[in-house]
Amino acid sequence: MFQPVNPKQNFPELEKQILGFWKENQTFQKSIDQRPVGSDYIFYDGPPFATGLPHYGHILAGTMKDVVPRYWTMKGKRVERRFGWDCHGLPVEYEVEKELGLSGRKDIVEKYGVNEFCEKCRSIVLRYTNEWESTVERMERWVDFKNDYKTMDPTFMESIWWVFGQLWDKGLIYEGHKSMHVCPRCVTPLSNFEVTLGYKEVSDLSVIWKFKVVGQENTYLLAWTTTPWSSVSTMGLSIGPEFDYVKVKVGDETIIFAKQRLEFILKGIEEYEIIEEFKGAKLVGTAYEHLVDFFNELPEVKENSKVYHVYAGDYVEVTEGTGIVTINGAYGDIDMQAAKKNGLPIVMDVDMDGHFNALAKTYQCLFVKEAESKLVEDLEKENKVWRKERYKHSYPHCWRCDSPLLSYATSSWFVKVEAIKDRMIANNNQIHWVPDHVGKGRFADWLNNARDWCISRNRFWGTPLPVWRSEDGEVLCV
Numbered sequence: 001m002f003q004p005v006n007p008k009q010n011f012p013e014l015e016k017q018i019l020g021f022w023k024e025n026q027t028f029q030k031s032i033d034q035r036p037v038g039s040d041y042i043f044y045d046g047p048p049f050a051t052g053l054p055h056y057g058h059i060l061a062g063t064m065k066d067v068v069p070r071y072w073t074m075k076g077k078r079v080e081r082r083f084g085w086d087c088h089g090l091p092v093e094y095e096v097e098k099e100l101g102l103s104g105r106k107d108i109v110e111k112y113g114v115n116e117f118c119e120k121c122r123s124i125v126l127r128y129t130n131e132w133e134s135t136v137e138r139m140e141r142w143v144d145f146k147n148d149y150k151t152m153d154p155t156f157m158e159s160i161w162w163v164f165g166q167l168w169d170k171g172l173i174y175e176g177h178k179s180m181h182v183c184p185r186c187v188t189p190l191s192n193f194e195v196t197l198g199y200k201e202v203s204d205l206s207v208i209w210k211f212k213v214v215g216q217e218n219t220y221l222l223a224w225t226t227t228p229w230s231s232v233s234t235m236g237l238s239i240g241p242e243f244d245y246v247k248v249k250v251g252d253e254t255i256i257f258a259k260q261r262l263e264f265i266l267k268g269i270e271e272y273e274i275i276e277e278f279k280g281a282k283l284v285g286t287a288y289e290h291l292v293d294f295f296n297e298l299p300e301v302k303e304n305s306k307v308y309h310v311y312a313g314d315y316v317e318v319t320e321g322t323g324i325v326t327i328n329g330a331y332g333d334i335d336m337q338a339a340k341k342n343g344l345p346i347v348m349d350v351d352m353d354g355h356f357n358a359l360a361k362t363y364q365c366l367f368v369k370e371a372e373s374k375l376v377e378d379l380e381k382e383n384k385v386w387r388k389e390r391y392k393h394s395y396p397h398c399w400r401c402d403s404p405l406l407s408y409a410t411s412s413w414f415v416k417v418e419a420i421k422d423r424m425i426a427n428n429n430q431i432h433w434v435p436d437h438v439g440k441g442r443f444a445d446w447l448n449n450a451r452d453w454c455i456s457r458n459r460f461w462g463t464p465l466p467v468w469r470s471e472d473g474e475v476l477c478v
């Protein structure tokens with residue numbers, strides 16, 4: 001009844017025979033045609049970029065994407081499987097920039113031209129489709145390459161516009177000024193999801209600044225930062241009102257910080273005297289001198305009596321740093337909220353490409369990370385640095401080009417995910433997850449922490465947002 005099994009079976013050969021049989025008999029097509037229209041099992045596949053070659057990760061996910069549709073085919077469902085190609089976005093732009101020797105947004109606009117750049121992108125997006133086809137076929141996955149779709153097809157973009165329009169009509173789209181992670185090289189904000197892709201352990205320059213208290217001789221508030229460049233535009237300081245703080249005399253200077261940080265601050269110092277102990281609340285309202293005087297003539301600084309004062313912040317911790325933190329509304333989510341709450345201005349002295357602009361005076365045109373050592377050295381000479389040292393921490397990088405990301409206040413378009421979060425969580429509870437713990441664990445956690453989703457990019461090769469704005473500020477979604 002059975003043919004004898006060859007004990008020296010050559011499995012790759014065997015697989016090729018099976019593939020040949022499927023091809024010859026059009027088995028995949030028949031598996032669709034033989035099942036009635038209307039008994040469909042709908043399968044949505046996330047399309048890959050054809051600017052890169054398939055790798056192990058694609059093969060693993062591709063196998064799962066094959067097993068489930070096959071199962072439903074065997075259960076009698078009609079399962080069409082159109083393959084798609086993701087054509088838009090940063091990966092393509094990045095490839096083209098490399099090829100043309102361009103570096104960032106400015107080069108594209110000024111040297112090469114946006115239209116030419118997009119044409120160049122269009123020309124390379126399908127570079128590796130043949131390699132993809134042969135790999136996907138060889139792994140014996142059933143998909144329809146003949147009726148493939150591309151995300152750059154006008155029909156596909158129209159469907160995105162339709163979705164956008166639906167969200168717009170439901171009031172779920174808004175333009176917001178928020179602190180985002182931006183890539184200074186790609187000059188664009190990234191979504192929260194993209195940010196999570198690029199955390200890396202790095203060693204950065206950390207500094208404990210000395211902010212001189214107004215009206216008290218040789219007395220300084222100590223504040224710690226791991227991004228010294230962002231301190232240039234510090235507009236205020238935050239303390240934790242419930243924590244204990246100390247005034248400590250070291251030599252002829254007096255320093256103020258959280259009591260719990262004594263050991264950290266006084267590392268290597270043997271002679272000191274604690275002259276006062278008090279709750280943080282007592283510091284609220286203290287006026288101090290800023291590290292630089294660059295902004296003193298800016299109207300929003302000059303006319304705002306709230307700048308360069310101490311505020312209470314419920315987010316301040318004493319497990320790290322000094323228990324006193326800088327408020328840089330332009331360069332951090334918490335900072336932006338603190339600045340808004342306390343009526344402090346948000347001064348943008350850095351452009352989105354990560355270079356200081358004219359507001360930063362002597363540091364203009366320097367890339368922030370490269371300016372840091374000069375900045376710290378300059379301020380050391382003015383006795384504004386308590387200590388500097390290398391600090392190892394996990395920091396987000398661009399998943400595409402590996403540049404360190406910057407927290408940056410910028411205007412972007414968002415989907416109000418938080419408004420529909422409860423519904424998503426309720427729906428997730430009804431989904432049959434395999435294995436169970438992914439749905440209840442990782443995916444549920446992700447939904448619980450979902451934030452509004454940044455969908456705009458300050459780039460060129462993508463689906464344009466169907467939003468039009470007239471000169472008098474009227475906004476229309478078409």
Ligand SMILES: [Zn+2]
Nearest residue numbers: 183186398401
């Ligand atoms: Zn980048």
